[in-house]
Amino acid sequence: MSTTIKLAGLKRNLDSGNGRLYVHELGNPSKTFVLLDEGEAMAKWGLKRFNLYTCAKPFSEPASQLPNVNWELTTENGKDISCFFNGLSSNNQVKTLSIKEELENKFRSEQAIGIHYAEYGSMTPADQFSEEESEKTDIYAFLPNDQEMGKCTNCALFVAEQYPGRAEVYGFYCEDNPECTHEEVTGASGHDFCVIDNRYIVDFWVSLYTGSEQQSVFDLEDKNDHAKIKQIYGNPERWSVMVGDSFVKYDDHKFPESLRVKRVESKESELAI
Numbered sequence: 001m002s003t004t005i006k007l008a009g010l011k012r013n014l015d016s017g018n019g020r021l022y023v024h025e026l027g028n029p030s031k032t033f034v035l036l037d038e039g040e041a042m043a044k045w046g047l048k049r050f051n052l053y054t055c056a057k058p059f060s061e062p063a064s065q066l067p068n069v070n071w072e073l074t075t076e077n078g079k080d081i082s083c084f085f086n087g088l089s090s091n092n093q094v095k096t097l098s099i100k101e102e103l104e105n106k107f108r109s110e111q112a113i114g115i116h117y118a119e120y121g122s123m124t125p126a127d128q129f130s131e132e133e134s135e136k137t138d139i140y141a142f143l144p145n146d147q148e149m150g151k152c153t154n155c156a157l158f159v160a161e162q163y164p165g166r167a168e169v170y171g172f173y174c175e176d177n178p179e180c181t182h183e184e185v186t187g188a189s190g191h192d193f194c195v196i197d198n199r200y201i202v203d204f205w206v207s208l209y210t211g212s213e214q215q216s217v218f219d220l221e222d223k224n225d226h227a228k229i230k231q232i233y234g235n236p237e238r239w240s241v242m243v244g245d246s247f248v249k250y251d252d253h254k255f256p257e258s259l260r261v262k263r264v265e266s267k268e269s270e271l272a273i
Contacts, residue, residue: 116141149209156170157194168194179234182212
């Protein structure tokens with residue numbers, strides 16, 4: 001089921017060909033999605049899709065003259081939506097988010113991802129239980145596909161499914177990867193996670209589920225992330241990769257060389273405690 005957001009006059013007033021308009025639920029910036037500036041665009045909201053057309057409150061002046069443009073929109077079913085330009089660059093063009101920033105927006109919170117809580121087995125929503133009943137009920141966190149959030153492999157596969165052709169699921173056992181020193185990961189004896197574009201580690205299990213990290217996205221090419229990457233994920237040369245439905249170990253001759261990730265070097269002093 002889709003909800004139509006009627007936007008009037010947006011396209012003709014956008015003077016930046018590479019600009020992007022971002023929409024998020026009013027009062028809930030964690031639900032942020034990209035609205036392209038040309039023609040009809042699609043934005044994902046969990047498993048639902050919104051058909052985006054033209055804008056109800058057109059620009060009073062060219063977009064390049066406005067710093068941070070805020071809009072309020074209303075869907076046909078009455079849900080208030082707020083949309084805004086994410087700042088302007090120095091050359092007076094609408095600033096676009098980096099891939100890392102877009103991934104961070106998409107996986108920054110349980111609400112953004114669409115996590116729901118329910119009784120294990122029956123899948124009865126948690127909010128249908130009284131406080132007293134909840135204390136006696138096995139309430140679990142579930143992904144939008146109803147897989148358990150508590151299993152890192154499920155989280156990794158959930159991310160990968162949204163980026164076909166760009167994502168791979170990697171994993172390791174701590175005994176094979178002793179450079180991993182992260183308490184939550186070593187406590188689980190191993191870890192699985194997703195890598196986008198052979199560069200961006202997306203891992204909301206370690207951030208949102210365990211609560212042990214602030215970041216859900218790490219950039220293998222950003223030296224500011226290297227210390228955390230080493231702490232949580234150890235040596236990438238010891239990562240196994242999922243091919244089909246099973247993992248191929250890092251030292252297996254069948255390991256696809258094109259998917260092998262280079263070692264990340266970092267100084268211990270770079271790790272912020």
